[in-house]
Amino acid sequence: MSTTASAFTPSVSAQRADGQAIGYLMQQGIENADCLSLAAGFVDPETLPTALVDKTASRLLSDSETGKLALQYGTTGGSDRVRAVFRDYLARLEGDEDRVHNVPLDQIMLTTGSQQLLALLTEAIFNEGDICLVAAPTYFVYLGVLDGVGAQVIPVKTDDNGMCPDALDAELRRIDELGQLHKVKLVYVVSYHDNPAGISVSNDRRPKLLEVTKRWSQDHPIYLLEDAAYRELHYDGEELPSIWSFDTGYDSGDQQHVVLSQTFSKSFSPGLRVGLSVLPPELVKPISDLKGNQDFGSGHLSQNIVAEVLRTGEYWDHLAGLRTSYRAKRDAMVAAAEEFFSGIDGVTWRTPAGGLYVWMSLPEHIPTGFDSPLFARATEVDKVMYVPGELCYPSGWEDRPRHQMRLSYGVLAAAGIREGMRRLASAVRAVIDSK
Amino acid sequence: MSTTASAFTPSVSAQRADGQAIGYLMQQGIENADCLSLAAGFVDPETLPTALVDKTASRLLSDSETGKLALQYGTTGGSDRVRAVFRDYLARLEGDEDRVHNVPLDQIMLTTGSQQLLALLTEAIFNEGDICLVAAPTYFVYLGVLDGVGAQVIPVKTDDNGMCPDALDAELRRIDELGQLHKVKLVYVVSYHDNPAGISVSNDRRPKLLEVTKRWSQDHPIYLLEDAAYRELHYDGEELPSIWSFDTGYDSGDQQHVVLSQTFSKSFSPGLRVGLSVLPPELVKPISDLKGNQDFGSGHLSQNIVAEVLRTGEYWDHLAGLRTSYRAKRDAMVAAAEEFFSGIDGVTWRTPAGGLYVWMSLPEHIPTGFDSPLFARATEVDKVMYVPGELCYPSGWEDRPRHQMRLSYGVLAAAGIREGMRRLASAVRAVIDSK
Ligand SMILES: Cc1ncc(COP(=O)(O)O)c(C=O)c1O
Ligand SMILES: Cc1ncc(COP(=O)(O)O)c(C=O)c1O
Numbered sequence: 001m002s003t004t005a006s007a008f009t010p011s012v013s014a015q016r017a018d019g020q021a022i023g024y025l026m027q028q029g030i031e032n033a034d035c036l037s038l039a040a041g042f043v044d045p046e047t048l049p050t051a052l053v054d055k056t057a058s059r060l061l062s063d064s065e066t067g068k069l070a071l072q073y074g075t076t077g078g079s080d081r082v083r084a085v086f087r088d089y090l091a092r093l094e095g096d097e098d099r100v101h102n103v104p105l106d107q108i109m110l111t112t113g114s115q116q117l118l119a120l121l122t123e124a125i126f127n128e129g130d131i132c133l134v135a136a137p138t139y140f141v142y143l144g145v146l147d148g149v150g151a152q153v154i155p156v157k158t159d160d161n162g163m164c165p166d167a168l169d170a171e172l173r174r175i176d177e178l179g180q181l182h183k184v185k186l187v188y189v190v191s192y193h194d195n196p197a198g199i200s201v202s203n204d205r206r207p208k209l210l211e212v213t214k215r216w217s218q219d220h221p222i223y224l225l226e227d228a229a230y231r232e233l234h235y236d237g238e239e240l241p242s243i244w245s246f247d248t249g250y251d252s253g254d255q256q257h258v259v260l261s262q263t264f265s266k267s268f269s270p271g272l273r274v275g276l277s278v279l280p281p282e283l284v285k286p287i288s289d290l291k292g293n294q295d296f297g298s299g300h301l302s303q304n305i306v307a308e309v310l311r312t313g314e315y316w317d318h319l320a321g322l323r324t325s326y327r328a329k330r331d332a333m334v335a336a337a338e339e340f341f342s343g344i345d346g347v348t349w350r351t352p353a354g355g356l357y358v359w360m361s362l363p364e365h366i367p368t369g370f371d372s373p374l375f376a377r378a379t380e381v382d383k384v385m386y387v388p389g390e391l392c393y394p395s396g397w398e399d400r401p402r403h404q405m406r407l408s409y410g411v412l413a414a415a416g417i418r419e420g421m422r423r424l425a426s427a428v429r430a431v432i433d434s435k
Numbered sequence: 436m437s438t439t440a441s442a443f444t445p446s447v448s449a450q451r452a453d454g455q456a457i458g459y460l461m462q463q464g465i466e467n468a469d470c471l472s473l474a475a476g477f478v479d480p481e482t483l484p485t486a487l488v489d490k491t492a493s494r495l496l497s498d499s500e501t502g503k504l505a506l507q508y509g510t511t512g513g514s515d516r517v518r519a520v521f522r523d524y525l526a527r528l529e530g531d532e533d534r535v536h537n538v539p540l541d542q543i544m545l546t547t548g549s550q551q552l553l554a555l556l557t558e559a560i561f562n563e564g565d566i567c568l569v570a571a572p573t574y575f576v577y578l579g580v581l582d583g584v585g586a587q588v589i590p591v592k593t594d595d596n597g598m599c600p601d602a603l604d605a606e607l608r609r610i611d612e613l614g615q616l617h618k619v620k621l622v623y624v625v626s627y628h629d630n631p632a633g634i635s636v637s638n639d640r641r642p643k644l645l646e647v648t649k650r651w652s653q654d655h656p657i658y659l660l661e662d663a664a665y666r667e668l669h670y671d672g673e674e675l676p677s678i679w680s681f682d683t684g685y686d687s688g689d690q691q692h693v694v695l696s697q698t699f700s701k702s703f704s705p706g707l708r709v710g711l712s713v714l715p716p717e718l719v720k721p722i723s724d725l726k727g728n729q730d731f732g733s734g735h736l737s738q739n740i741v742a743e744v745l746r747t748g749e750y751w752d753h754l755a756g757l758r759t760s761y762r763a764k765r766d767a768m769v770a771a772a773e774e775f776f777s778g779i780d781g782v783t784w785r786t787p788a789g790g791l792y793v794w795m796s797l798p799e800h801i802p803t804g805f806d807s808p809l810f811a812r813a814t815e816v817d818k819v820m821y822v823p824g825e826l827c828y829p830s831g832w833e834d835r836p837r838h839q840m841r842l843s844y845g846v847l848a849a850a851g852i853r854e855g856m857r858r859l860a861s862a863v864r865a866v867i868d869s870k
Contacts, residue, residue, distance in 0.1 A: 007654060007655045007656060008560075008655060008656050008717045008718075009655065010559055010560070010721040011558060011559055011560055011561055011562050011584075011721075012562055013558050013559070013584075013725070014558065014559040014560075014721035014722075014724060014725055015721075017721070017724035017725045017727070017728050018720070018721070018724050020724065020727065020728065022727050022728075022731065023723075023724060023727060026510070026511075041508075042507060042508045043507070043508070045503045045507055048502070048503050048506040048507060049506070050496045050497075050499060050502030050503060050505075050506060051496070051497075053492075053496055053502075053506060053736070054492065054493055054496035054497055054502070057488075057489065057492040057493070057496070058489055058492070058493055061485045061486070061488055061489035061492070062485075062486075062489055064485060067483070067485030067488075067489070068480045068483050068485060069706075070485075070706050071483040071484070071485060071488060071704040071705070071706040071707065072477060072478070072480055072483060072704075072705060072706050073476070073477045073478070073700070073705040073706065074706065075461070076461075111730075112547055112729075112730040112733060112734070113730055113731070115728075115729065115730050115731055116729055116730045119728055119729045119730070123446060123448050123449065124445055124446055124448070124449040125443075125445070125446055125449075126446055127446050127447055141727075141728070141731070144727070144728050145728045148725075148728045149446075149448075219442060220442045220443060220444065221442060221443050265508070269506040269507075270506070270507060270508040271504075271505050271506040271507050271508065271509065271734065271735035271736055272506065272734060272735075272736055273730065273732070273733060273734045273735075282443045283443075285453070286445040286446075286449035286450075286452070286453070287449075288458075289449060289452035289453050289455065289458060290448070290449055290452045290583075292452070292455065292457050292458060292461075292576075292579070293452050293455065293457075293550075293554055293576070293579050293580045293583045294547075294550065294551055294554045294729070295546075295547040295548050295550045295551040295554070295708065296457065296548070296550055296576070297548075297708070298547060298708060298734070299547070299706065299707060299708045299733070299734040299736075299737050300706035300707075300708075301488070301706055301707055301734075301736070301737060301740075302734050302736060302737065305736075
């Protein structure tokens with residue numbers, strides 16, 4: 001009486017997680033394995049700190065006491081000993097020792113990459129139909145997380161200086177007029193060198209975005225999720241203070257609004273899966289409860305390895321080398337854009353001051369999606385892959401731009417980047433010429 | 436206009452995760468840090484393979500190619516290379532090479548401990564109000580996961596031979612008569628030396644539990660989640676075949692019913708957080724989609740370390756040593772039970788053939804819960820902590836037994852185990868005498 005597999009119906013939750021961009025993208029990556037990839041969000045394998053991790057793991061494991069701590073069960077958010085080291089690191093990054101050391105350790109949480117924190121926070125505060133305001137474009141995997149909880153996702157106008165505070169204010173006013181303000185739970189911003197567009201929120205907008213968020217927090221707190229994943233991949237210009245640094249709630253003990261999310265995936269090693277966050281106090285318990293059910297703690301050996309390179313300071317040397325290397329690759333991609341695209345009418349791109357991505361816009365009548373002529377031509381004839389820009393806008397947004405591309409210089413070396421750009425330009429020309 | 440934190444309302448999902456036993460237990464552990472703990476589910480720190488992990492990590496990381504694979508991003512369920520090694524391991528464990536090697540690699544999934552698999556599977560198949568049948572008593576953290584999705588949890592009669600197939604059948608019939616069969620999604624069994632009671636499902640019941648599950652899978656598949664967390668912590672008697680081994684769907688390509696969940700937390704190192712599972716094909720995509728949103732992959736360095744000790748075979752030597760050491764500690768606890776409790780009327784316990792726990796029952800009028808006189812006496816006067824047995828039954832079950840205790844010999848050395856048991860007996864005597 002056993003039945004066929006087709007009778008299985010995934011839960012509502014699993015159905016919502018179905019068909020997310022990240023899945024398609026991985027699939028395309030597998031199907032187009034013969035392409036040069038400007039799509040992969042991976043980091044540069046040449047910069048992975050294998051020797052440093054080797055040395056560090058040995059030091060930890062050859063001491064029986066620290067070795068045992070790294071291999072035993074622990075507490076859900078990370079051990080206090082390790083979290084204290086991460087707090088010191090944050091103090092250095094923020095350049096404000098006192099302020100950071102005032103944050104109780106339990107408001108600091110370690111997760112499986114920062115992705116898990118994004119997912120946990122979202123699960124902890126969103127019910128179906130609740131609203132999240134996001135920069136447009138934004139990090140597409142997070143859009144998938146929001147779809148996963150059945151959130152309404154509203155794009156906010158974003159320009160070269162990041163999300164526009166006035167546009168955020170106007171959207172919140174509009175939502176309020178519709179009587180929906182109580183549903184707004186979160187504003188999501190990748191504050192430094194964002195994925196996908198390489199944009200940082202400018203200095204003057206940082207306090208303003210927070211101010212708007214606080215002003216509309218009337219009967220309940222609206223949080224601002226500051227995803228600072230690319231904070232440390234900074235190549236030129238001044239280093240900006242975090243939006244978190246403007247959150248006076250952390251000093252005064254009033255309502256705290258900013259959730260600061262950081263990761264060691266970009267600056268050190270994604271395979272260790274170590275994410276670090278600072279949470280307003282009332283979010284600690286719901287997020288820990290959820291994580292308690294999901295895994296009661298992320299990998300301790302990894303956390304201890306990162307803590308140890310922070311403690312010795314070797315992390316900072318590694319980071320300096322990483323920046324030099326990525327800066328050169330960023331330059332290579334921008335030079336190749338100049339070389340191959342400047343002759344094509346209506347193609348524009350931005351030179352990012354950090355991060356891993358160049359964002360390129362084509363003429364509006366040239367769509368870039370998975371089912372577009374360009375994507376077919378690029379992957380089938382020219383053998384190059386990119387991330388279609390439309391993935392980076394809320395999927396429910398009918399009018400989303402469809403003529404953009406995210407190009408990554410993360411994985412390839414300079415020569416590969418140039419060749420990838422050459423191929424891409426060839427595909428773009430071919431499609432424009434065929435119109 | 437900023438508001439106070441008290442206006443924050445956690446999501447329905449976070450509210451459901453609130454107040455789970457694991458949270459209380461950790462809290463009690465912290466508050467009673469001066470107690471000898473027979474409560475902690477941790478493994479024996481003395482047996483943690485620090486030297487072996489050190490050597491293995493070095494071998495992986497000193498080779499630039501394997502080092503980079505361990506530190507880079509990868510695929511959500513683990514790399515094929517690593518999964519192939521885990522499949523070989525499973526083949527050895529199952530003693531049936533051909534059958535296991537027929538399982539496609541993508542049905543093998545690596546997670547952050549096995550806990551994450553339990554949580555992901557539950558999220559993938561349960562909607563609110565759906566039904567799970569569980570052994571009684573059972574692993575309390577999983578009860579929390581079920582509460583987390585708003586499941587109805589129905590205890591099934593369980594004796595010294597594990598969950599009773601007839602009782603399972605009778606429950607399913609009762610549910611069917613209520614017109615609720617369509618809501619039944621899962622039967623959950625810890626098949627070897629279970630947490631909390633140290634019971635294994637007997638040989639003859641293994642195929643029977645599966646047969647009942649399949650028979651009631653009428654319009655949709657009911658799955659049997661075989662949680663084999665303690666499979667390898669086996670001290671005496673014959674090693675039983677997994678329930679999974681009886682699932683003919685894996686041979687014939689018909690509907691597969693058993694999800695096999697294993698972990699390296701008990702047999703190797705919990706801090707690495709490596710769980711391993713085998714999934715029916717239709718569950719692969721929903722579970723990967725959910726995990727894609729949650730972390731797009733668990734720690735690769737950890738996975739590579741475990742794969743490497745499996746490949747070299749050093750894992751098996753470690754396991755042999757572990758068994759010898761736990762066997763002695765099991766003996767120490769049972770001897771201490773004999774020494775200190777045999778004189779107390781109405782106290783019984785079971786000698787487990789494996790795992791980490793001795794399950795003890797007191798006279799029925801002596802409750803053991805966190806708010807009981809015994810718990811207070813034990814933690815405040817005698818300075819010993821245990822896990823109240825009632826946590827291991829569905830929280831909605833009014834008539835659940837409240838006079839039992841889970842006692843772990845995992846962490847303490849033999850002398851500590853004896854002393855803990857002496858203290859506990861003193862507390863039990865005091866409470867009985869005061870009645
Ligand atoms: C903006 C942003 N946030 C978060 C993440 C999550 O990465 P991880 O989980 O490795 O920290 C990424 C990874 O690509 C990202 O681009
Ligand atoms: C029965 C059972 N299943 C699963 C787990 C999860 O452990 P881990 O996530 O470390 O594999 C445990 C841990 O105590 C357990 O006792």
